[in-house]
Amino acid sequence: MDSGSLFQSLKKIVDPDRILHQELERRLYSYDSSFLSTRQKFCPDLVILPRSTAEVSGVMSFAFANHIPVTPRGAGSGATCGCVPVKGGIVLDLSPWNKVEEVNVADMQALVRPGVVHARLNEHLQQFGMFFPPDPGSTRMCTLGGMVANNSSGMRAAKYGATEQYVLGLEVVLPDGRVITTGGQSCRSLKNASGLNLTKIFVGSEGTLGVITGIRIRIWPRPQARGIAMACFDLLDRAPEAVLEVYRAGILPSGIEILDHSAIAAINLYRPEINLPPVEAILLFEVDGNPASVEWEGRQIAEIAKKHSAIVEWSTDPQRMGALWQGRSVVAAAAARLRPDGTRVFAGEDICVPLSRVSEALKRIRELGRSHEIKVVAYGHIADGNIHTALVINPGHPGEVARLDALVDEIHHLAVELHGTTTGEHGVGLVRSAYSSLEHGGALEEMKKIKSALDPRGIMNPGKIF
């Protein structure tokens, strides 16, 4: 069905002002932040901006009846082609549907629509003294719908875990248009052991099983105090040692982030006022809790770090902490500043390895970069072994792109070899689907059966994960 016919049919279901059928409007839904999405042309036939569950249900019923692929999309900040319509069809842009429907402090939960941006949610929750703990680096871009679909986590996962631990229930429109509520139809409890855990199946399903239209999340009391210890290392290898020693001392920081020398340079270029020392590696330990424990833990971490590092800074100054944390959160895109004729590409950027193998992983990634002559910026959530690698290339140079592809493939194989995964928090999408079998073996077939049971016509975000 072409764009014109689709538009004519769907304008009976959704306000035509919220249906985009002009070619240029549609082409702006052909990308996310993945490098792959710029190398291929994935254009939807129609884009719909729904504002209610009934509209989504109507669109899905129509798509189901007509075998039309549907790809849900949030802010398009993902790195996997996850929200890109690789088989055409309809894109549901859910980002404008950004209402926080309910904040229930007494029951410590909130109900949000999929388009709510993570940072806006936490700004909103501040007035209640609450917060939503997962803290992705893309906090100012990503939507809650995207976070649930990709089970994202971020900088505080060591202590608080990933999104899945905070999803109490979901409203989901199934591929045939039926609407279900997981986690109990009217349940508002914080625990639920009733029945199969369908919520967990939809979290991380990347839009391949249904459209998430409502999210009931658990929210936590905002910690009263926070502090950041920064430790600077002359040798990259020393940083993972310090992390393990902090854990062995019985301290659980809310986040531990690593920056290698290139990441440090990128942050200093983006925000010179942050003024990080030009060393081989920096660890940022964040601790939170009550003021006394934060102070005690911060001092303990500083003492441990001093054994391994040349410079240690401990701060509870909100301005300094904000600058350090912001610097870390934007390094992903700021890495592009390191090369005037190049850019940072999102590919092979999200491996996660066991804590005991982090040193080895960092060392081997650096060697792989050298052997393929590609600049590698390493940073990430060292607290849980999630290493982000920013590869900086000139995308207009075919030789570099070919070397990049080879490097990315080797990074992904390295992750599996070290008993880790190709993706810690960004998801599989299209860019990592080739490794699904390698990672999951026979379990992949069972995943496919679940997919077929829920989406018998294969219309939900086809071409991803499996």
Next chain:
Amino acid sequence: MTNSTEIMADYLNKCVRCGQCRYVCPVLAQVARESAAPRGKVYLAGLLQKREISPGPQSDGILSLCLTCGACTAECPSGLPVDGLIKSARALSASGRPWSPLRLAFRQFFTHQRHLTRLPGVIPLMKKVMAPHWRAAGGPARFGIPFRVSPENKKPRLRVGYFLGCATNYLMPEVALSTVAVLRHLGCEVITPPAQCCGLPLEAAGDPAAAGRLLEENRRLFKEIKADLLVTDCSSCSLQLTEKGLGGGAQPVYEFSELLVTVINPQRPRQSLEAAVAWHHPCHLRYGRKVADQSRQILGLIPGLRPVEVPGGGSCCGGGGTFSLKHPEVSRGILDRSAAGIKSSGAEKVATVCPSCLIQLDRALSPGGLAACHPAQLLRQAYALPG
């Protein structure tokens, strides 16, 4: 290929499409779709630059939906001059096609403004189109400002070249007269050459060639007067003139409040002005020039005047020069959010250093009795200067 499109090609590859610009874009907050987002327009610029699409009304329409406020540029982790890319993309989008009558008229108006505004009915028409609510009276400011104004009975401390922008000249002459009066009172010799438009409206409309010609003419005029420094009372003119270098590197260009705070350090006026005043920080100063909101310090100088905080530091007013004419509903939505913040601050007046912001804010605030004014007007009153 023009120089600007070559620069575009270098930058466009740098966009990693992270989407952080979406967080700060006031237009996207109103028109929730990817084409309204800065990222979408940068992507579109790439399609135009690589000739993957043909320029036309669709690309014109998408690219017009931008205030060029620069919030995205200040936010971009990759360091892209996003608003500059959008302006260049507008030029590309307009290329290879016959000029529309409106586009041609726009160029002619800003290029030949000095002559056109002598024709009867032109200035009233400008006021009617651009600032129907603004309570301005009288003819252009340049009729009331001599070429050279010296301080009374004393040697000037500074020779200042005053760049009289179009909006202050034609739409709010009282601001221009106040600027000159205050600078003179503070010991400056003020020279006001018959300047052309700063070129920003043409640059923003994707006509850098015409903007460049105006800059050359202005450079020639200001070179002749041998001023110590140059000043404008319009934040947008100050952005354009500092970026392009009105003084050709010889003289720095200051925005009025910036000049007072960083160079002149004015004495405290004697007259008391009893009012709670909010400060609106124009985007072209905040993001474009990265000038802190130093006019607050000027407000603090005036006895009786009580500066009040706008929650969250205030937001874009949605004026954007001709943006408010092209997209009145979107502009109004952005304005309403900004005005609500100002109203909630308890202010009785709002002060800002941008004529476009003044006109826009006045539209929403004056019906409730909340006046918008330029700090030069407040200072003129506080110094009890005639006018």
